[in-house]
Each structure stands twice: as structure tokens, then as C-alpha cells.
Amino acid sequence: MQLSFSYDRKKVIQGLRYHFITRPEIRILVILVNVFAIVAAVLFYMKKIRPEPFLLGSCLWLLMMMTFWYILPVTIYKRSATFKDRFSIFLNETNVRLENGRGYVNWEWKQFAHYFESPNFFHLYFSARSFFLLPKENMTAEFSHELRGLLGRKIEKKVKYK
Structure with a gap:
């Protein structure tokens, strides 16, 4: 055969995203950050915690998504001939x-x-x-x-x- x-640049970047999302350590990290953000949101809504943990969870989630969805795939694409x-x-x-x-x-x-x-x-x-x-x-x-x-x-x- x-x-x-x-x-194609767009397809490669999408393929690199699939690579990152299938990594077991990244899946575990996504789950942990999501659980932390949900627990912090619930506790904040119940007035058991201050807003900082909720904001921290939200910021971590946004940073993680930007890293795995945009920054890493584009960086790898640019570095690889x-x-x-x-x-x-x-x-x-x-x-x-x-x-x-x-x-x-x-x-x-x-x-x-x-x-x-x-x-x-x-x-x-x-x-x-x-x-x-x-x-x-x-x-x-x-x-x-x-x-x-x-x-x-x-x-x-x-x-x-x-």
C-alpha cells in the first residue's frame, strides 16, 4: 500500500489535541480540576467558603483548557519541520x-x-x-x-x- x-495546519493542530486529550495523566488532571471547580462552586453557593477557591478553580480550568487546546498544539506545530x-x-x-x-x-x-x-x-x-x-x-x-x-x-x- x-x-x-x-x-494541513488546522487538521494537524486538531490531531495534536486528540493526542493530548487521550493521555491518561491529562484526563486525570481534567477530572480533578473539574471536581475541584464544582465542589468550590457548590460550597461557595452554600456560603461555606469565600469566593477565592471558586475563582481559583475557574482560573485553573481556563488555563488548563487554553494550554491543552491552543498553546501546546500550536507550539508543537510551529517547532516541527x-x-x-x-x-x-x-x-x-x-x-x-x-x-x-x-x-x-x-x-x-x-x-x-x-x-x-x-x-x-x-x-x-x-x-x-x-x-x-x-x-x-x-x-x-x-x-x-x-x-x-x-x-x-x-x-x-x-x-x-x-
């Missing part, structure tokens, strides 16, 4: 080969820890923080179906962090 692609190149990827039963104008890299399937699919990308993970985004933009429905089958056979879909 072969695919040529380049990255990868998202500005044009690539060709070749997938077969033994390995994955990624090429661009400057060279190529071969990955064996066992190098991938897991994968997941978002609306615009297949996220192929080497580790918890190292991954490759494969855009769906130029894929036909048949290609996507074959790719899902290949990924299902070669990579675990479950998210496992070591």
Missing part, C-alpha cells in the same frame, strides 16, 4: 517506509506500541510521547479499510503506556 501526503514536508508512505506486511525529498526511514511493525484513529488521522505511537500522524485526507475508503485491517493485525489498538 502506498500513499503520498502533506499536512515534519508538518511542512511532503511524504510518501509505503506499508506492507513486514515494515513501514516513509520517504520525503531528503531521505527515508524504515520502521518494523514491532517498533509501534499502539495506534488509534481520530477523525483526520491514524496516530501511530512508538511510545507514550513519540508518534507519527498519518493523514486520512488523500485516502480512499478502500485504502482506509485495508489500512485499518493491516494496523489491526500488526499493532495493538489498546493504548498502553510504559
Whole structure:
């Protein structure tokens, strides 16, 4: 299977958001901040606490959302030259080969820890923080179906962090 692609800025930023939201530590942080904000709001409404804890919870929530939704994805996009190149990827039963104008890299399937699919990308993970985004933009429905089958056979879909 072969695919040529380049990255669209808006879709990459959205894909990076999916990456951050799927991280277990970020999910736990979101839950804790939301619980703190709700408890503080209820206690403030019952006049058990002063407004500062409620404001702190609200500010933490806003800061966290701005960080994970805007600041981190845009920063990573700007720092990475990868998202500005044009690539060709070749997938077969033994390995994955990624090429661009400057060279190529071969990955064996066992190098991938897991994968997941978002609306615009297949996220192929080497580790918890190292991954490759494969855009769906130029894929036909048949290609996507074959790719899902290949990924299902070669990579675990479950998210496992070591």
C-alpha cells in the first residue's frame, strides 16, 4: 500500500489535541480540576467558603483548557519541520517506509506500541510521547479499510503506556 501526503495546519493542530486529550495523566488532571471547580462552586453557593477557591478553580480550568487546546498544539506545530514536508508512505506486511525529498526511514511493525484513529488521522505511537500522524485526507475508503485491517493485525489498538 502506498500513499503520498502533506499536512494541513488546522487538521494537524486538531490531531495534536486528540493526542493530548487521550493521555491518561491529562484526563486525570481534567477530572480533578473539574471536581475541584464544582465542589468550590457548590460550597461557595452554600456560603461555606469565600469566593477565592471558586475563582481559583475557574482560573485553573481556563488555563488548563487554553494550554491543552491552543498553546501546546500550536507550539508543537510551529517547532516541527515534519508538518511542512511532503511524504510518501509505503506499508506492507513486514515494515513501514516513509520517504520525503531528503531521505527515508524504515520502521518494523514491532517498533509501534499502539495506534488509534481520530477523525483526520491514524496516530501511530512508538511510545507514550513519540508518534507519527498519518493523514486520512488523500485516502480512499478502500485504502482506509485495508489500512485499518493491516494496523489491526500488526499493532495493538489498546493504548498502553510504559
